[in-house]
Amino acid sequence: MHLGSADILMEPDGSYLCIVPSRRTGTGSGTGKVFLPFEDDRLSLILSKAFLLAADTAITDESILAQIRRGI
Numbered sequence: 428m429h430l431g432s433a434d435i436l437m438e439p440d441g442s443y444l445c446i447v448p449s450r451r452t453g454t455g456s457g458t459g460k461v462f463l464p465f466e467d468d469r470l471s472l473i474l475s476k477a478f479l480l481a482a483d484t485a486i487t488d489e490s491i492l493a494q495i496r497r498g499i
Contacts, residue, residue, distance in 0.1 A: 433472045
C-alpha cells in the first residue's frame with residue numbers, strides 16, 4: 428500500500444487493487460460502527476484498507492475477491 432496515495436498494488440505483477448469506500452448513511456450512531464474523524468481523509472482511507480486486507484478471509488465483496496483471485 429502506498430501511503431501517499433493509499434493505492435494498493437498486488438504482488439507479484441504490481442496489478443492495482445481497486446477498493447472504494449461504501450457510501451455512509453450516517454455517522455454510525457446506533458449501527459455499532461465507530462466513525463473516526465481525521466483532518467486528512469487519506470489517513471482514514473489507508474487505515475480502513477489496511478484493516479480490510481488484514482482480515483482478508485472475511486472479505487465478501489465479489490468485486491474485491493475477483494481482483495484478488497486474478498492476482499493469485
